[in-house]
Amino acid sequence: MADKVSDSGWREAPKLRDMTEFRFSASTCQVEGELVPVAEINLSPQDGVYFEHHVMLWKDQTVPLSSLRTAGGMKRTLGGMPHIVTVANGPGRIAFSHNHPGELVVLPLHPGMELDVREHAFLLASHSIQYSFVRIKGLANVLHGGSGMWMDRFITAGYPGLLMLHGAGDVLERTLRPGEKILVEPGGFLYKDSSVQMQAMQLPVKIGMMRHIYMAEMTGPGRVGIQSMYVHHHAGE
C-alpha cells in the first residue's frame, strides 16, 4: 500500500481494509466495515483490554467484565469524562465501535512511550498500557480549546501494548521538528506525543463583536494526529 503524504507533510493513517486482522500479545483483532468500523477482539486467556463502556458493541457471554476506577473521579465527571473504565479479560470475543463515520487508528506502543489523546477518542487499550489523564492547564485552554479540560495519557512501562482510537472522518499525522509550530483547529486535534506542547492561541482576527478565533498551537518535537470531522470551538466571547 502506498504511503500517502500530502505536500505539506501530513501522512494519511493507513486505511484498514475490511476484515483486516492483526495480532497483539497472544490475541487478535479484526477490523470490520469501513464507514463506521468495528474492532472485534479475540482475547486469549492471559490478555485483557480496557475501554469506555459506551463503545462496547457486543461480547461473548463468557467474557468477564470489571471496572477500573481512575483518579480524579469527581473532577473528571464534572468535565464530562468517565472516571471508571471497563476491563474485559479473555478468553472470548468482544467488539467495539463508535457511532459515527470515521476510521480506527491502530497505535502499537513500544516500552517507554507516552501519548496524549483527545477526550472520548480512545476506543480501547491493551491491559499492559497505563492509563492516566492530563488536565489542560490555563483558563484560555479550558474556555477556548476545543479539546476541553482533559486529555487521556497512555504510557507504556516495561511492555509494549496496543492502543486503538476512533478518528472522526479521515485521520492525518504529521511529525513536527523541534520548535516547529502548526496551528490546528482544537476540535480537529486527535492525538500527540507527550513531547509536543499544546496551547490555545488567539488569532488576530475577529468574527464578530468580541468574538475571536482560537486555534491550538502545537510545538514540536513529536507526532501530531488530526481528524477531519470535528465539532469546532472557534469562537469565544
Next chain:
Amino acid sequence: MNQYTCPYCRQPSDPSNPTCPLCGAPVDIRATVSDSGWVEQPAIRDMARLQFGQSHVQITGTRVPTAEFTLAPQDWIYFSHHVLLWSEPQVQMQTMKLKGGWNRVMAGMPLYMLQAQGPGHIALSDNHAGEIVALPLHHGQSMWVKEHRFLTSTGNVTYDWDSNHVWFTTGTGDDKEWHYPMGQYGDTFTASGGPGLLLLHSPGNAFIRDLQHGQSLLVQPSSLLYKDISVRMHLHLEYPRNHGFAFWSGNLDYRQIWVRLHGPGRVAVTSVFQPAEECEPITDFSYNTTSHRW
C-alpha cells in the same frame, strides 16, 4: 490543440493526466449514468491536485475529505471560519464582512468569512462525511449554490446571496410558522477577472443532470447542491390521492413538498437530504408555487 472537455466540470482539460487538473474528476473511468440521465459525480481521488492561479489545492482523505491549499504569495481564498482545520502561522488571515448582516444572522448563515492570503499552507474541511465537489468557473460564469454547501473559493470569485423565494406557511395568527424547505437564502458565485475555483461539500454522493430548454424536474428541496443560474426553480406541492385510510383528516394534510427545476442548464443533487417533516395544512406559499392533486 486540446479538444478534451471534462464531462464533469465542462472545462477544457488535459486527458493525459489521471485526474482533471481543474476539478479532480478521474479521467480514466467510464461515466456512470443512470437510466434517467443522472451522471454520478466521481469522488476526487485521494491526494489529487487541482491547479488555480499560481497555487494548488490537494484533496486528502475520502470519508471527510480535506482541501489542503498551497497558496502562492499573490493568491488568496475565502471561507467560513468553521471549516478551518489547520494553518501554517505565516498564512495571513483577515475577516471579510458580508452585506445584509442582520438577515444572515436570522437565517443562520455566517456573518463573516475569513480570507487567507499566501504564501503558505492551509487546510479546510467540513465536519460531515461526504465528498468535495470542485467547480472551476471561467471568467464571467456564475453558479447558484444551496446554502451551507460552500466550502471555499478563490479570491477572484465574487460572492452574493439572495432569497430563494421558496417558502410556505402553516398555521394562522400567533401559530403561523414559516418554512423554507431549501433554506431561506441561496449563494451565487461569479468568476471575475479570470478563471476561478469554487469548492463545495456534498454530504453524500453527488449526481449531475442537464436539463434541456423547457424540461422540468421535481427534486427534494434540501438535496439540491448547485445549479446553473439559467435554471429556474419554484415550490411545487403534490397531494397524493386519499385512499380512505385517513378519511377523518382533510386531504390537504397529505402532501409532498418538491422544488421544481426548469431548464435549460445543469443541476446537481446530493444523496443525503432532510425530508420535510410534519403535515399541518399549508396556509400560504411563495407566489409562483404550483400544485398537483392526484
